[in-house]
Amino acid sequence: MSELNTLPEHGAPSPFAHVREGLRTALRQALDVALPPLCPCCREPLGDGVGLCAGCWSKLSFIEPPYCARLGIPFTYDPGPGLLSMEAIAAPPAYDRARAAVRYDDIARALVLGFKYGDRLDLAPMMGRWMARAGRELTADADALLPVPLHWRRLWARRFNQSAALAGAISEICGVPELHDALKRVRATPQQVGLSKPERADNVQGAFRVPADHKAEIAGRRLVLIDDVLTSGATVDTCARALLRAGAAHVDVLVFARVVVPVRSPI
Numbered sequence: 001m002s003e004l005n006t007l008p009e010h011g012a013p014s015p016f017a018h019v020r021e022g023l024r025t026a027l028r029q030a031l032d033v034a035l036p037p038l039c040p041c042c043r044e045p046l047g048d049g050v051g052l053c054a055g056c057w058s059k060l061s062f063i064e065p066p067y068c069a070r071l072g073i074p075f076t077y078d079p080g081p082g083l084l085s086m087e088a089i090a091a092p093p094a095y096d097r098a099r100a101a102v103r104y105d106d107i108a109r110a111l112v113l114g115f116k117y118g119d120r121l122d123l124a125p126m127m128g129r130w131m132a133r134a135g136r137e138l139t140a141d142a143d144a145l146l147p148v149p150l151h152w153r154r155l156w157a158r159r160f161n162q163s164a165a166l167a168g169a170i171s172e173i174c175g176v177p178e179l180h181d182a183l184k185r186v187r188a189t190p191q192q193v194g195l196s197k198p199e200r201a202d203n204v205q206g207a208f209r210v211p212a213d214h215k216a217e218i219a220g221r222r223l224v225l226i227d228d229v230l231t232s233g234a235t236v237d238t239c240a241r242a243l244l245r246a247g248a249a250h251v252d253v254l255v256f257a258r259v260v261v262p263v264r265s266p267i
């Protein structure tokens, strides 16, 4: 119904206009309750379920051992415990270990985009549960979880930090407290999408800092950085450098999804 229909011919608001508007609001709210939640990947109704539909769930590619002890990149065969990938030897990151719940493929991408840009904060507990499982060995002896911060302008536009929502869900499961504000994004950086690995590293260079009044919370502590997606690792590497400069004893990384290039071999 158009707004014009609520006005009688002389232009004054109809005495029933607010009643109609109230009814419309009530109808919208009733529809929100009546319509089942949708799968964030394929948009099919979930019925009584939550999270993903069974079809999309079965297509998610969970990362399981064997994988590189340092980077968490899955191996195609089991080379034995503690072995490192070529990448970990050739270009060791500033952080110690990285783990991810799933491979970043079409299904994981749809899930992350729905979570990040589709106001689907309701997905955080499910994604956090999978991350807590993937990161058990990291959180077992960690002092705090640190979500990768957004610049305040992006936080304002998006209204929430997806990494903080994930950190909150993981913290509830493993009991490791979250640390907010101890790491700041001091420079707004363009999105990393479409950049090469060296360009990504340049893009986030110097973008994070531990404020002087938060150094005591970082010094000597074992920290786990939390983010949604790991692509080149440039962002978490820059964060880890800032934390280690501030005196952190140890920095690990736990993400929901990571990009995995198919052919990987241990050495």
Ligand SMILES: [Zn+2]
Pocket: 039, 040, 041, 042, 043, 044, 052, 053, 054, 055, 056, 057
């Ligand atoms: Zn689905």
